[in-house]
Amino acid sequence: MTFSIIARCADTGQLGIAISSSSIAVGARCPWLRPGVGAVSTQNITLPALGPDVLDLLEQGLDPAGAVDKALTSNGYSQYRQLTAIDHLGRSVHFSGSETLGTHNAVSGEQCVAAGNMLADRAVIEAMVTAFEHGEGQLADRLLAAMHAAIAAGGEAGPVHSAALVVVGELTWPIINLRVDWAEEQPIAELQKLWDAYRPQMQDYIDRALAPDRSPGYGVAGDER
Template sequence: MTFSIIARCHKTGQFGGAISSSSPAVAARCIQAKAGVGVATSQNITDPYLASILLDMTKYDLAPEESISELIKNTDFIEYRQLSVINSDKKPAVFSGKYTLGVHSECVGEHAVGAGNLLKNKDIPIVMVETFEKAVGSLAERLMLALKAGLDAGGEAGPVHSAGLLVVDKLEWPVINLRVDWSETPIEDLYQLWKVYEPQVEDYVVRALDPSSSPSYGVAGDR
């Protein structure tokens, strides 16, 4: 049903994630991030609130493993959930309940976590994390390369139809929040969308913080 990777960039302090699913609009439900705090996912049979709770606990200095441990002890239906979370400096953490669907697995790296369910094979999260850790470029680029590698390694047992990319930096709002909510080739479409947006990311930050010095908007009628 879903495979994802979340990660931090130890150089920039950014957090982000990339995700894909056979279901529509997966990124709208399953991945959340807060600047200066971390990034979390709630997938499989999704409860979006759980990712929010994980980030709230992380904000108050609980390590990822502690956050998931506390959530497991105090949450109904937790065995239906697959969760992952990363903060700025502690070991990332992941949980797959006993009712996680189909072939499922997870992989915890130094700065990234891969997880998936209803997978073609158990290697998908490992491939994503290894690809991320070997890749160069921005956090968003590395996340997209990892997601593409997960698809190339087998992806889901069936076709995927939606995908998303989310990155937070130093601002309250995400600097990157791109989604393909229904497509026959969502990951390829998302990567093309990212490459269009990539050279404009900083421009939109400047426009928010100081529109008097922002670059041209590049639209009809702009001078």
């Protein structure tokens, strides 16, 4: 039903998640990030509350393993959950309950952790970690490289229809928050197109937010600056 990778950039400290699913609007339920704290993906039989719960516990000083364990215990039904988390230091953890759907796997790598269920093959997750670890460019580029590697390795057992890419840095809001809520086919390719279009504009949106009096114009009808 879902596969994802969450990661930290060792150079910038950015945290990010890339995720895809056969379900609609996966980006609305599964990825949770907090700048300077960590990132969480809650999937399989998804309980969105687990994301902020784990982030709260990380912010209180628990390590990822302790935060995930406490959140799962508090909310119950842990056998139905698949959860991954990484903190601002790059420490990661993964959990797959006994009722995780279909062929599933979860693997921690260098500054990353990937997991999936209803997979075509367990090797899909290993391919994601390898692609991220050997990827180049920004954190978003490396996360998307992992998603493309997942598809090349077989992806889900069935077609995926939604995808999302979220990255946080030093600001209180995501610097990247791109979603394909539904595509009949190839949502990851559509997500790549969104990132390719957004990449050259990303800094402009940050500049406009922080210093609108000195920021570049929008270049659209009605903007006469």
